Amino acid sequence: MSQFFQVHPENPQPRLIKQAVEIVRAGGVIVYPTDSSYAVGCAIGEKNGVERIRRLRRLDDKHNFTLVCRDLSELGLFAKVDTAAFRLLKAHTPGPYTFILSATREVPRMLLHPKRRTIGLRVPDHPIALALLEELGAPLMSATLTLPGEALPMSDPYEMRQILEHQVDLIIDGGYGGMEASTVVDLSEGEPRLVRAGCGDPAPFLTDAEA
Numbered sequence: 001m002s003q004f005f006q007v008h009p010e011n012p013q014p015r016l017i018k019q020a021v022e023i024v025r026a027g028g029v030i031v032y033p034t035d036s037s038y039a040v041g042c043a044i045g046e047k048n049g050v051e052r053i054r055r056l057r058r059l060d061d062k063h064n065f066t067l068v069c070r071d072l073s074e075l076g077l078f079a080k081v082d083t084a085a086f087r088l089l090k091a092h093t094p095g096p097y098t099f100i101l102s103a104t105r106e107v108p109r110m111l112l113h114p115k116r117r118t119i120g121l122r123v124p125d126h127p128i129a130l131a132l133l134e135e136l137g138a139p140l141m142s143a144t145l146t147l148p149g150e151a152l153p154m155s156d157p158y159e160m161r162q163i164l165e166h167q168v169d170l171i172i173d174g175g176y177g178g179m180e181a182s183t184v185v186d187l188s189e190g191e192p193r194l195v196r197a198g199c200g201d202p203a204p205f206l207t208d209a210e211a
Contacts, residue, residue: 002165004157009033009174012131020170021135028169029053031145031160032132034068034124036096036199037153038160038177040168041068041142045108050141056167058148065111066098066120068140070133075121078106078139085187088204094125096178096200100186111141118188128174144181152179 003023005016024030029042029052040056042049044067053059069075072089079101081089089099103111103119111119121139124130133140145160146153154160157173164171183200186193192205 002161002168003170004161004173005170006173007128010127012128012174014131016172017128017131017135020132020172023170024132024136024140029056029167030170030172031157031164031168032129032140032172033126033174033177034096034129034182035094035126036124036144036178036180036182038145038155038157039066039068039129039140039142040145041140043136044111044139044141046141050111052167053141053143056164057143057146059143063143066122066142067107067111068129068133068142069121069123070130070139071123074139075123078104078119079121080104084190088185088187088192092200092204093123094130095123096125096182096198098122098182098184100184100188100195102188116188118186120184122182126174128172145177146181153177153181155179 007016024043027046029049031040098120100118100120103117107119144153155177160171180199183198183202184196185205186195194202194205
C-alpha cells in the first residue's frame with residue numbers, strides 16, 4: 001500500500017517533505033507534481049526503482065529518463081554544457097522544459113540512451129518538486145506519469161491512489177496536475193532541436209524551417 005501525503009502546492013510542509021525524502025532514500029518510488037504534469041521518480045542510481053518505473057510505464061531500454069535537478073549548477077554536474085547551451089538553459093530554467101544533453105561520467109549507465117550517451121535534464125518551477133530536491137540534495141530520476149495506452153499524463157491524485165497504490169511507495173497530492181508533459185529540446189548536437197512540444201513555449205527553439 002502506498003502512502004498518500006497532501007502537501008500544500010505553494011508552501012510545502014517541511015515535515016511531509018522530509019518524510020517523502022526518507023522514502024526516496026530508502027529506495028522508494030514516488031509520484032510528485034511538477035510545473036508541467038505529475039511525474040514518477042526515484043533516487044539516482046536506484047536500479048530497482050528504475051525497473052519499477054519501466055514496468056509501470058511499460059518503457060523499453062531506449063527510453064530517455066530525465067534527471068530532475070534543483071538548479072543549473074547541479075545540472076552541470078551531469079551534463080556537458082557549452083556556452084551556447086548554458087545561455088539557453090539560463091533563459092529557460094526553471095521551467096517546463098526537458099533538455100537532452102551529452103551526459104558526464106556522473107550519470108549511471110542504466111539511465112543513458114544506449115546508443116547516444118545522452119540524458120534528459122530539467123529544472124522544474126514548482127514549490128513541491130523544488131522542496132523535495134533541496135531536501136534530497138540530489139536529482140530525482142523521473143518520467144512523466146503517463147500510463148500505458150494513455151495519451152495524457154494522470155492529473156487527479158485520488159485516481160492515482162486508486163490505480164497505483166500497489167505500484168509506488170508514495171503519492172504526493174499537490175492538487176490537480178497539468179495535462180501536458182514538458183517541452184523536450186535536444187541540445188546534444190549543438191543546434192537546438194525540438195523533440196516534443198509540450199507545455200513550455202516551443203517558439204524559442206524552432207528553426208525557420210520548423211516555425
